[in-house]
Amino acid sequence: MGSDDTGSQPTRPTRRTFLSASAAATAATAATVAVPALAAPAAADALPAGPGGPARAQRPDRELRELLRQVDPRRIEATVRRLAAFGTRHTLSSQDDPQRGIGAARDWIYARLQEYAATSAGRMTVELQSYVQQPASRIPTATRITNVVATLRGQTSPNRTYVVTGHYDSRVTDVMDAISDSPGADDDASGVAVVLELARLMATRPTSATVVFAAVAAEEQGLYGSAYLAQQLKGAGVDVQGMFSDDIVGSSTADDGTRDPHAVRLFAEGVPTAETPAEATTRQSVGGENDSPSRQLARFVRDVAENDATGMRVRVIYRRDRYLRGSDHISFLREGWPAARFTEPNEDFAHQHQDVRVQDGHQFGDLPEFCDFAYIARVARVNGAALWSLAQAPGTPKGAIIVTTDLTNNTTLRWQRGDEPGLAGYEVVWRETTAAEWQRVIPVGDVTEVSIDLSKDNVFFGIRAVGHNNLRSPVAFPRPGA
Structure with missing residues (x-):
């Protein structure tokens, strides 16, 4: 319904x-x-x-309710704990050690997504998407960057595509320290757990449009993995109509103890970065600086995901991202696509990026013990409600114009018909x-x-x-x- x-x-x-x-x-x-x-x-x-x-909210139908009901906090917990157990997932850590480092994490994620693809009747495919990043900011030597990408191909509109990512690399205080333990439970095993859980559930369900589930690499070093993913999609002519980055979605508790366990922030920028200065000026002069494609996407999320099936409130933040921070949705914004970033409502900066240690009787570091797995499951339901509704609905109308050539008190609108x-x-x-x-x-x-x-x-x-x-x-x- x-x-x-x-x-x-x-x-x-x-x-x-x-x-x-x-x-x-x-x-x-x-x-x-x-x-x-x-x-x-x-x-x-x-x-x-x-x-x-x-205008009223779009209520979840029976099929969506059943999908969201099957989101499993125990599986999410197992994913977070397994990723944290690799010791470090730093981009510059070992790529061939089977037990420790980013390579071991990469292979484990790949194996899980292959398991899910096996249930999809051929609709889902999984790939290791790699390239060699030459020395650059935070990349001192040529380094292989690998995204793990599962693509659930749409049945009737396969080129129309929606993307969800979490980054599987981690770091400590020193962003160049590839040796120290860096469990990265909240940042961002939590986001990867959301991606894997949704891939598991949606693999068994046909969708009209295509959905890409990606665990991307090298976010902490400078969004390298997501930039490459976005460039590959762009080069292939894929019609990306929406993208979500789940980054730091592991807990609702701040460093002062403040909790908001039924809310998630969704950051959405205003005037698109891909617009030319002239286009941006036109948008602002006629109104619409608050009506970017990303903010329409954010409004859509609130419309389909603030309900009893998710148990969550979506707090839309009209900014590209937080001060001093940036996540993988920015790579997609740079390609001109609607994109937004999910993150927890309150952050505990005392544990993010901190070295694993004990001080004054308190343990520090981005450890699974600081995650709320029921909360991550609710964030997964918000993502699931949005992705499922997008993939089963028609695409966003293209070529929409408001006729401004005549002085009249009527309004004429035109757009292209979808196929x-x-x-x-x-x-x-x-x-x-x-x-x-x-x-x-x-x-x-x-x-x-x-x-x-x-x-x-x-x-x-x-x-x-x-x-x-x-x-x-x-x-x-x-x-x-x-």
């Missing part, structure tokens, strides 16, 4: 709104749709009066310019142009696709055009 956000039970309209719509790519004539405006809601609802019904077999049509969403979330939704059918009796000067508009399974895509924010 999908979302109920079409305003199927409107109150008596206060005025009549006409929508003129051009037919989809396969149709020859235009259609006219009349959509009643709902009466102004009660003040407590904080919704603007105007066309359409209130997914399961595409049912589209919805226009809108909100006040001061609102952070989409407030109203107008179903417009299987069309590629619509005119709405509402001034583009006063509100923000977006377009999203709807599948026959009633699942929605992330919103596309239209650019000014003709």
Whole structure:
């Protein structure tokens, strides 16, 4: 069962709104749709009066609930403890020792993903994606960097792709110390555990779009592994429509004891780094600096993952990342793709990156004992809700524009029709310019142009696709055009 956000039970309209719509790519004539405006809601609802019904969260259906129910904290714990037991996973540590170092961790992760792929009826493949990084920042000598990548191929839209990563390298205080014990339980065995658990569960389930599960290397040395993964996808012409980095998702407890065990932060940047200065200026001049593809992706996550099936609140942070920090989603942002970073709500800096030691009776270091495995499981459910909903819904509309060539109090929107077999049509969403979330939704059918009796000067508009399974895509924010 999908979302109920079409305003199927409107109150008596206060005025009549006409929508003129051009037919989809396969149709020859235009259609006219009349959509009643709902009466102004009660003040407590904080919704603007105007066309359409209130935008509501997309509720998880039975299939998604069953997937999330099977997330296993015990398996997650076993993964974190096994990765920590390799002693160090520093990028410059041994690559051929079977017991200690990054090579041993690499081989263990590869074996686990192969096990999961064996349950996929051929839909999932696993590879060791390697290259030799020449001397560079934090890489003193030529070093082989290896990502472990599992690809679950989509059945109907295989080129449309969503990526989730955790980095399996670790470090201590001295980022060049490849010898000392560096368990890296929270940073970032926790994120790798999320990736592996989702790969295990989704391998047995066909998806419409492709999902990539990657344990990437050399994050601590400078995002080398994720940069290579993103470049390989770009070079292959893959349509990456969303990416999540799970980095430091092991505990909700801060160094002062503050706990928030049912919240996760999601960092999402504003104006995309891949835009030219002129494009960025245009976006900001017409509004939309808060409507980047990454922030639409973050809004989508809240829409599908804040519910009783995850037990979590997603706190979206309107920043690329934390001060002085950066995770693997940045590699995908640099390629121009929507990407965001999950991380715990409170951090214990007394243990992150610290050498393993005992001081004043307290143990320090990034050890499994400081992880909350039930919390990691809840973060995995948030990721699972987002990835599953993305992979089963139609893709984000492309080529969305808002016509700005005429002085009029109406608004005309255009976009390209998607080619997914399961595409049912589209919805226009809108909100006040001061609102952070989409407030109203107008179903417009299987069309590629619509005119709405509402001034583009006063509100923000977006377009999203709807599948026959009633699942929605992330919103596309239209650019000014003709």
